[in-house]
Amino acid sequence: DTAVSQTPKYLVTQMGNDKSIKCEQNLGHDTMYWYKQDSKKFLKIMFSYNNKELIINETVPNRFSPKSPDKAHLNLHINSLELGDSAVYFCASFPSGGNSYEQYFGPGTRLTVT
Amino acid sequence: GEDVEQSLFLSVREGDSSVINCTYTDSSSTYLYWYKQEPGAGLQLLTYIFSNMDMKQDQRLTVLLNKKDKHLSLRIADTQTGDSAIYFCAESPYSSASKIIFGSGTRLSIRP
Numbered sequence: 751d752t753a754v755s756q757t758p759k760y761l762v763t764q765m766g767n768d769k770s771i772k773c774e775q776n777l778g779h780d781t782m783y784w785y786k787q788d789s790k791k792f793l794k795i796m797f798s799y800n801n802k803e804l805i806i807n808e809t810v811p812n813r814f815s816p817k818s819p820d821k822a823h824l825n826l827h828i829n830s831l832e833l834g835d836s837a838v839y840f841c842a843s844f845p846s847g848g849n850s851y852e853q854y855f856g857p858g859t860r861l862t863v864t
Numbered sequence: 865g866e867d868v869e870q871s872l873f874l875s876v877r878e879g880d881s882s883v884i885n886c887t888y889t890d891s892s893s894t895y896l897y898w899y900k901q902e903p904g905a906g907l908q909l910l911t912y913i914f915s916n917m918d919m920k921q922d923q924r925l926t927v928l929l930n931k932k933d934k935h936l937s938l939r940i941a942d943t944q945t946g947d948s949a950i951y952f953c954a955e956s957p958y959s960s961a962s963k964i965i966f967g968s969g970t971r972l973s974i975r976p
Contacts, residue, residue: 754906791901791950791968793907793969794966795965798962798963805962806963840906842907844962851895851912852912853964855906855907856906857906858904858905
């Protein structure tokens with residue numbers, strides 16, 4: 751069973767379009783994240799949700815809007831896509847509370863904007 | 865502020881030891897981590913060390929922490945071709961144990 755899954759794995763789209771990528775975790779974790787990894791492999795946190803509430807919102811254009819319908823899902827909607835949005839987007843989850851220390855990552859969604 | 869730095873590339877001969885270094889700025893870090901990313905895959909936790917420890921060994925992996933210098937290293941003994949990957953150093957700031965700050969990653973390549 752996949753612990754953290756993302757769909758789609760690859761997404762190719764044109765500038766100006768709106769797209770969504772989805773994430774689901776079956777680990778029962780309370781906290782979920784979106785990270786962006788650029789072409790140089792730099793990994794930056796974008797958002798974090800804890801029990802459907804936004805707790806971390808780094809400096810991200812407001813074209814990016816996360817949505818958490820329940821604590822097992824965290825989706826990322828991107829409006830008016832730009833060339834610079836091309837990257838690999840990783841979802842992760844975290845078992846907050848107690849002695850938790852490990853974030854569990856999904857396989858990534860490679861977004862290419864043309 | 866919170867910042868994690870590491871060199872971008874390391875090349876070692878198969879069978880030798882690899883040492884990947886990392887420095888961080890937040891002296892109140894609780895956990896320090898090493899994550900591994902293989903091509904086309906997500907990040908996988910390799911090992912971690914709690915900030916009150918100075919060494920941790922796990923099979924071929926040895927983590928050394930120098931809190932005074934804010935320096936973390938990962939030693940991989942008997943490096944194999946399957947160790948080729950990007951290795952990310954990361955820290956959890958005390959202010960938020962669920963927030964992890966990643967370094968830029970070190971790409972480890974293995975020469976025959």
